[in-house]
Amino acid sequence: MNTLKINNLELTYKNGHQAIQNISLEIKNGMFGLLGPNGAGKSSLMKTIVGLQKPTSGSIDFNDVDIVSKPDYIQKKLGFLPQDFGVYPKVSAYDLLHHIAILKGIENKDEREAQIRLLLEKVNLWDFRNKEVHTFSGGMKQRFGVAQALLGKPKIVIVDEPTAGLDPEERNRFNMLLSDISSEVIVILSTHLVEDVKNLCSEMTIMNKGQVLKTGKPKELIDELRNKIWSKPIKSDHLDKYQSKYQVISKQLIERELYITIFSETEPTGFEPVTPLLEHVYFKTLA
Ligand SMILES: Nc1ncnc2c1ncn2[C@@H]1O[C@H](COP(=O)(O)OP(=O)(O)OP(=O)(O)O)[C@@H](O)[C@H]1O
Numbered sequence: 001m002n003t004l005k006i007n008n009l010e011l012t013y014k015n016g017h018q019a020i021q022n023i024s025l026e027i028k029n030g031m032f033g034l035l036g037p038n039g040a041g042k043s044s045l046m047k048t049i050v051g052l053q054k055p056t057s058g059s060i061d062f063n064d065v066d067i068v069s070k071p072d073y074i075q076k077k078l079g080f081l082p083q084d085f086g087v088y089p090k091v092s093a094y095d096l097l098h099h100i101a102i103l104k105g106i107e108n109k110d111e112r113e114a115q116i117r118l119l120l121e122k123v124n125l126w127d128f129r130n131k132e133v134h135t136f137s138g139g140m141k142q143r144f145g146v147a148q149a150l151l152g153k154p155k156i157v158i159v160d161e162p163t164a165g166l167d168p169e170e171r172n173r174f175n176m177l178l179s180d181i182s183s184e185v186i187v188i189l190s191t192h193l194v195e196d197v198k199n200l201c202s203e204m205t206i207m208n209k210g211q212v213l214k215t216g217k218p219k220e221l222i223d224e225l226r227n228k229i230w231s232k233p234i235k236s237d238h239l240d241k242y243q244s245k246y247q248v249i250s251k252q253l254i255e256r257e258l259y260i261t262i263f264s265e266t267e268p269t270g271f272e273p274v275t276p277l278l279e280h281v282y283f284k285t286l287a
C-alpha cells in the first residue's frame with residue numbers, strides 16, 4: 001500500500017497570490033478525485049506534489065519519506081500528465097517514449113521496448129507510433145500523455161484534467177485504463193467534471209480558492225444529502241425571491257423552463273423531492 005500525506009500545505013506565488021491554503025490530505029492506493037472549478041488550485045497542488053514547485057510551507061510525504069526535501073525519492077516512481085504539455089520535440093511517438101523511458105531509469109533495452117509496445121497498444125496509438133507527436137490530434141496527444149506517465153510502472157500517477165477534449169468513446173477508454181491501474185497505485189485525477197469522479201473515484205475532495213472544502217467517499221457524501229434536495233420549476237423573475245428564501249444550489253433550464261434545486265433539511269412547500277447526486281454535493285459545497 002502506498003500513502004501520500006499532505007500536511008498544512010501552503011503555496012503563495014511570487015505575485016502574492018495564495019494558490020494553496022492550508023491543505024491536508026491523506027491519499028492511498030486507488031483513484032482519488034480532485035474536483036473544483038477553474039482557478040481552484042488543482043494544478044497548483046499537483047505541480048507541488050510532483051516537485052515542479054516548492055510549497056511555501058507544509059509537508060508532503062510519500063511512503064513516509066519527505067519528498068519536498070527529497071524530490072529524487074519520488075521522481076522515478078511518479079507519472080505525471082500535466083494540463084499543458086507544452087511543445088513536443090520533432091520526433092516520433094515511439095522515439096519520444098524511448099527517450100522518456102531512459103530518463104525514468106528503465107535501463108534494459110528489451111524491457112523498454114516491451115513496456116512501450118504494451119502502453120502504445122493500451123492507449124490505442126501503436127499504429128501511429130512512427131508519427132511525430134506534434135502532428136497528433138488533441139485526443140491522441142492526451143493518450144500519448146498517459147502512455148508516457150505510465151512508463152516505468154509508477155507507484156503514483158497524477159493526471160491533470162486528462163479527459164478534457166476527449167470524445168465520449170475515448171473518454172471511456174481512458175477512464176477504464178486509469179481505473180485498471182489504480183488498484184495497485186495511487187492515481188490522482190483532477191477534473192471539473194463531476195461525472196468522471198462519480199464513475200471512477202473511491203475517494204474525492206472538492207476544492208475551491210486554494211482550500212479543501214470537503215473530502216470523502218462519493219457515496220457517503222451523497223448519502224449526507226438524502227431527503228434534503230428539492231426541486232421546482234419557477235418563473236425566472238421570481239428567482240431573486242427564491243434565492244433570498246432558500247439555499248438554492250443550482251438552476252437549470254429544462255425545455256426552456258427554469259428549475260431550481262435547493263438544499264433544505266425540512267420539506268419546503270411546493271417542491272418535489274430529488275434523489276441526491278454527486279452534482280448536488282458539488283454545487284452545495286461550492287454554494
Ligand atoms: N505561476 C503563477 N503565478 C501566479 N498565480 C498563479 C500561477 N499559476 C496559477 N496561478 C493562480 O493560482 C490560482 C489557481 O490556479 P490553478 O491553475 O492551480 O487552478 P486550477 O484549479 O488548476 O484551474 P483550471 O481548472 O482552470 O485548470 C488561480 O487564481 C491562478 O490564476
Ligand SMILES: [Mg+2]
Pocket residue numbers: 042043044083160161
Ligand atoms: Mg488546472
